[in-house]
Amino acid sequence: MLLLSVKALTSENYELLSSYGIDVVTPDTITANQIADIMISYGWDNAIGEKILADPNAKLKWIQAQSAGVDYLPLSLLKARGITVTNASGLKALPIAQTVLSYILYFARGLNVYAMRKHWEPFTNQYLINELPVLIFGTGRIGKQIASHIKAFGGTVYGVNTSGRAVPGFDAVYPISNYQAGLAKARVVVDGLPGTADTADFFDTRFFEQVNQLFLFINIGRGTTLDQDALLSAIDDSRVKFAALDVTTPEPLPKNHPLFERHQILLTQHTSWGEHVNAGRTGGLFRLFEQNLTSFVNDGSFKQNVVNLDKGY
Amino acid sequence: MLLLSVKALTSENYELLSSYGIDVVTPDTITANQIADIMISYGWDNAIGEKILADPNAKLKWIQAQSAGVDYLPLSLLKARGITVTNASGLKALPIAQTVLSYILYFARGLNVYAMRKHWEPFTNQYLINELPVLIFGTGRIGKQIASHIKAFGGTVYGVNTSGRAVPGFDAVYPISNYQAGLAKARVVVDGLPGTADTADFFDTRFFEQVNQLFLFINIGRGTTLDQDALLSAIDDSRVKFAALDVTTPEPLPKNHPLFERHQILLTQHTSWGEHVNAGRTGGLFRLFEQNLTSFVNDGSFKQNVVNLDKGY
Structure with missing residues (x-):
């Protein structure tokens, strides 16, 4: 053979x-x-x-x-x-899930403010993980690993998959045809969708029109699943407060791309898989x-x- | 009454x-x-x-x-x-522990690099939590809450207390008279000591002389327990790679204080207690x-x- x-x-x-x-x-x-x-x-x-x-x-x-x-x-x-x-x-579910937790804690605990602050000005508008329910699109291995970390912090985590079938570790799972039921309860959305014809630009202007005070939008799925201009508008309208994207369109992003220029957006340049043991x-x-x-x-x-x-x- | x-x-x-x-x-x-x-x-x-x-x-x-x-x-x-x-x-063990986890993930997942990076240059020298054993000085409520979060990520966590008595949730606990046994195994040190006469400047030049490649030093105890100049020297000598301090001496820190001027140091200005429910x-x-x-x-x-x-x- x-x-x-x-x-x-x-x-x-x-x-x-x-x-x-x-x-x-x-x-x-x-x-x-x-x-x-x-x-x-x-x-x-x-x-x-x-x-x-x-x-x-x-x-x-x-x-x-x-x-x-x-x-x-x-x-x-x-x-x-x-x-x-x-x-x-x-394969990389564990490092990707840890990066997702790092995103949530970064914005929730105010590190985004403090990383830039070079003078004394305390910032106390901070959240605990259990104050920010999470909705994960995709309930496969990565979604499950993220859910397990959120639950370990005492948080609430909802899932979205094709059929809405229940998945252990999620407080509730919604079918993608009715993801709105989960979205209404979430402060954090994780895009973990695979890149297929069906998921292209899934997170588009119509999606973001439905959110009002989303704390954080995360993309660790595929860049193609997100209409980045729609996200930028939602950020600029304050319907979405923060975003953390591991995947983007294109990769690499050109210098001076608008995603680099919003202080509300964190980009990790498709490296959420990073670890040392299985380098x-x-x-x-x-x-x-x-x-x-x-x-x-x-x-x-x-x-x-x-x-x-x-x-x- | x-x-x-x-x-x-x-x-x-x-x-x-x-x-x-x-x-x-x-x-x-x-x-x-x-x-x-x-x-x-x-x-x-x-x-x-x-x-x-x-x-x-x-x-x-x-x-x-x-x-x-x-x-x-x-x-x-x-x-x-x-x-x-x-x-x-x-009272604030949960928010403080979540801030400690946010510190660890911030540096471990490379967010300290990406938060500043405005061009495409992937950074992959990232760690999982289980690749960074943690030594916590103080095994009271805050120490235990931190330990519980670290264990939930599959990490390793050691404690230091007065007598070395075992505490549930820690992989091992060392007496403060022999904290070196724990220090030798740790990549992250958490200073959670109370402010007493015995703990003044506990983390001093002699302490930092014993560390070689410490990944992260955290202070969520009292500012008085740390000789900040000794930490700054250890950072400048690369014996300590990063530091995250919630408490400092003095508070507020004056503008242009050296702690503000090291890119390796994150300061959260005594607000690790932040949360919304019990604001x-x-x-x-x-x-x-x-x-x-x-x-x-x-x-x-x-x-x-x-x-x-x-x-x-």
Whole structure:
């Protein structure tokens, strides 16, 4: 069995793969006649990927994406070819959730004021986390991890998902068709939506017209889900007090972009995944990949993180 | 029974006191011949307090301080007079602990960098809370509340108290005579010491000489416990990377004070108590006071928050 490794592997990783009878090629070592033999792509390389998909004899069965969102993959084509995509959902749930908590506490505890203040002028208009109910769009691994942190602080957390099905750890979950019921109770909104055709500009002018005194809008989903001009207007109208965005459109943002120029907006430049132990954007990926490896080798099945190629997440 | 109320009371508070047969005077309404009759001082007013203590017939038995620290009270004199002091320890434990978590996450998640950054330059040298073990000097209510938040994030938290007695919620507790054993394992130090003769300048040059790569030094105890010049040197020598101080010497800090001028230092100007539900520095004090009221009225005893007048906390 041949595996194309787009991401660097350790010697331990190589040993483990070898114990499964898996040979490894990399974008540097691969030869033209190995293209069709690749069964597993660990990570995705656009150029090699195109060659694989153009080959009618390609044996590719499994792509382990290096990211939670897979909107950059040719999902319909992969479905037609019977290729399974597993994503990296959950990989960086912990660091992302800690960044979300850092955003909430930054504005709630007045650090946004004090970070800039170079003279004595106490600021006491501060909130506790339990004074700021949170509504999270997306109740997957990242949403659940955020919810668990909020609950640990004694806070209130609502969720939004497609069907409104209950999810452990949330005080209530609303269907996306009636997210307004949750929005009416929230002071903090977390955009954790995946980037799909359905979610493009989901948070638009009409969305922000419904909010009045939102304390904080957070985007840790995809930049495409937010109409940034609509957010800027809502900030300028004081319907939204603060915003913290990890993802933006475009990335990188050009210098002098309006998002840089509002003191109410904090930008963390798509680095909410940062940590030391599993350093790097895909640090820890192999551990996650490993959890599907036995069942895939045994019978071609998967235990977790399988992307629904119709839905795109 | 006469109560001097230095802090404002609501009509509900008055009703409750009345149900116990307690009459209320305030600094505005008190007359000279009532001074000796005061049995309870709810809050402390220096001018009236001096008159009470100067009166050999004073009936004062109980002072409910409006603060956790009581270093401003004449403790030896109060002891000689058999007056009990209860403090407000625990009153603001929750907001203070949330401010401590906001400090840790602010530096750990790189918000200190991003708050200032007005161009695209990703910063990924970020930590998870469980990558930064915390050592808390003081294992009382505030220390315990901080520890509980750290544990909820999966972090590691050590404590320091007088005897080294174990305290639930801490991974280990060290006696102050051997705090070095905890310091060796910590990346974050929280100074939560009370202001007493023993703790003056506890965190001095010798203390900071023992640290090498401390990530963050926090003071939410008393300004007097920290030699600020020693901290500034440690920051300038990179032995301490960042500092977050809620309390300082003096307060207010004068303009252009060196603490304002280090980008590595965050100052929250003695407002870590901020919240909305129990707004104000002493918001919630009556609820705490109430918990000793029944036993005091019944038999002169106290259930909680009694200050050891020898130790001063």
